[in-house]
Amino acid sequence: MAGVAGRLARLWCSGALSSPLQVTRFPALQLHLCGPAMRASQKDFENALNQVKLLKKDPGNEVKLKLYALYKQETARRNYVDLVSSLSASSESSIQVTPAADRKQPGSDALVVTSQDGITTITLNRPDKKNALTTQMYHDIILALEAASKDDSAITVLTGNGDYYCSGNDLTNFTDIPPGGVEEKARSGAVLLRDFVDCFIDFPKPLVAVVNGPAVGISVTILGLFDIVYATDRATFHTPFSHLGQSPEGCSSYTFPKIMGPSKATEMLVFGKKLTAREACTQGLVTEVFPDSTFQKEVWVRLKAYSKLPPNAMRISKQVIRNTEKEKLHAINAEESNVLRERWLSDECMNAVVSFLSKKAKL
Numbered sequence: 001m002a003g004v005a006g007r008l009a010r011l012w013c014s015g016a017l018s019s020p021l022q023v024t025r026f027p028a029l030q031l032h033l034c035g036p037a038m039r040a041s042q043k044d045f046e047n048a049l050n051q052v053k054l055l056k057k058d059p060g061n062e063v064k065l066k067l068y069a070l071y072k073q074e075t076a077r078r079n080y081v082d083l084v085s086s087l088s089a090s091s092e093s094s095i096q097v098t099p100a101a102d103r104k105q106p107g108s109d110a111l112v113v114t115s116q117d118g119i120t121t122i123t124l125n126r127p128d129k130k131n132a133l134t135t136q137m138y139h140d141i142i143l144a145l146e147a148a149s150k151d152d153s154a155i156t157v158l159t160g161n162g163d164y165y166c167s168g169n170d171l172t173n174f175t176d177i178p179p180g181g182v183e184e185k186a187r188s189g190a191v192l193l194r195d196f197v198d199c200f201i202d203f204p205k206p207l208v209a210v211v212n213g214p215a216v217g218i219s220v221t222i223l224g225l226f227d228i229v230y231a232t233d234r235a236t237f238h239t240p241f242s243h244l245g246q247s248p249e250g251c252s253s254y255t256f257p258k259i260m261g262p263s264k265a266t267e268m269l270v271f272g273k274k275l276t277a278r279e280a281c282t283q284g285l286v287t288e289v290f291p292d293s294t295f296q297k298e299v300w301v302r303l304k305a306y307s308k309l310p311p312n313a314m315r316i317s318k319q320v321i322r323n324t325e326k327e328k329l330h331a332i333n334a335e336e337s338n339v340l341r342e343r344w345l346s347d348e349c350m351n352a353v354v355s356f357l358s359k360k361a362k363l
């Protein structure tokens with residue numbers, strides 16, 4: 001048996017995975033085991049491992065995504081147990097370990113919103129994951145933009161913490177498959193994508209991207225909906241949609257050809273050409289590029305000066321510039337989201353995601 005399932009099987013045999021599994025639509029692995037009382041014995045588990053090794057038929061991408069999700073859960077559980085063990089070892093320790101169930105939902109620290117000097121700043125804060133966007137983060141960004149549209153600030157900024165601006169959609173989002181299966185996952189993903197992009201289309205105040213490092217995927221495409229894009233000279237702009245079996249979103253199918261011409265837009269959106277910050281500036285996607293050594297200082301001095309301008313005048317001027325396109329942008333967003341929903345169900349996309357995840361898990 002080849003592929004991810006085979007590599008998982010080898011991993012189980014090596015003892016790196018030791019959890020009972022609940023794998024639906026994979027009859028050879030049907031161990032319905034939810035709580036400790038229902039856990040499979042070690043023997044049952046070893047039998048399942050042997051069955052996996054004997055499978056001749058590839059279980060398919062949906063099952064592989066589930067296997068990856070279970071593998072991640074198990075890894076997280078093991079890390080938790082290891083951490084608790086190391087804490088228990090030093091019984092003098094004053095560290096309090098909060099049970100996982102009582103902690104904030106994952107993703108809640110992944111977005112930091114601050115307001116100062118007339119500027120509301122929304123910072124993507126998952127530097128160890130290159131600020132990849134989790135499902136929770138899409139929801140949180142929508143809420144943050146709604147709040148920023150009504151607060152006292154004159155300008156709103158989106159930026160990233162760490163060496164990356166954002167690595168786009170978190171590809172592990174694909175492993176969180178609801179009971180309705182991958183079709184339901186694709187449907188709800190398309191609704192969330194549409195809502196997310198709509199917020200950028202409708203945002204009423206000057207919206208500035210402070211691109212502190214490389215940008216990938218959706219974090220690049222929505223730049224066409226920002227009013228200003230400042231970038232460090234270390235930034236790159238990459239939309240590898242074809243490589244991922246996906247298609248453009250964030251209204252980029254319309255804004256990119258408009259900004260840079262259809263041929264340059266095709267190089268980026270169809271062939272996945274990665275642009276340097278200077279190239280992106282020449283093509284009109286980026287407003288201005290700054291040396292990395294002075295990027296933060298120069299940009300924030302500039303933005304603080306702009307934020308002192310009369311806020312109502314800025315808001316109204318933005319609306320005059322942008323409002324004529326709004327209806328069109330909403331229609332384009334709806335269409336792109338529908339097309340992407342279909343793409344997410346394609347073998348091309350599933351294979352690309354499974355390939356990324358198996359490399360990541362070193363399977």
Ligand SMILES: CCCCC/C=C/CC(=O)SCCNC(=O)CCNC(=O)[C@H](O)C(C)(C)COP(=O)(O)OP(=O)(O)OC[C@H]1O[C@@H](n2cnc3c(N)ncnc32)[C@H](O)[C@@H]1OP(=O)(O)O
Nearest residue numbers: 128129130132167168169170171172189192193217218360
């Ligand atoms: C509501 C749904 C809307 C969906 C909208 C659709 C959007 C489409 C897109 O956004 S497509 C773009 C998707 N993104 C990518 O394909 C990027 C994938 N990541 C990479 O290629 C690389 O990680 C990198 C080039 C961004 C950085 O490479 P580098 O070698 O410098 O660093 P690592 O690979 O070691 O990354 C560090 C850890 O971060 C994890 N990670 C990075 N990006 C993502 C991501 N997009 N999804 C999931 N995880 C990501 C990476 O796996 C490392 O994790 P680890 O430490 O646990 O191994």
